[in-house]
Amino acid sequence: MLSRVYLGMENYNLALENASKALSLYNKLIDYNELELNNPDNPFIGYNDETIFYGNLFSTSFPFNYFSTLIKNEFYNSYLESDLRKTAYYNYDADAQTVIFKGTYAGQGFQSFLMVWLQTSCF
Secondary structure: OHHHHHHHOOOHHHHHHHHHHHHHHOOOOOOHHHOOOOOOOOOOOOOOOOEEEEEEEOOOOOOOOHHHOEEOHHHHHOOOOOOOHHHHHEEEEOOOOEEEEOOOOOOOOOOOOEEEEEEHHHO
């Protein structure tokens, strides 16, 4: 967490130092080659190997659905075709030429929650 704070402050030396310390304690990563990326649903499971801390913020007065979030085509097209994140995080509708966000590290069934978590890929 401290690494992300220093990153936001543009203090890159301390961000790197604290990221290295955190990763020395816990450094598991998800292998995207093992995910079911062709599935139109979210390929991630909650509480995966990268999760260090996880919490949900739930409010009935603030409905939010990640899976109806439209993504700009320019952003989507900035990914290389071979980049597995492109199919892990997004569905492309060729007919409508729209991109919809599909993948959060929270896994399926959490689309109306706002997630709070730390994971090794944040560092």
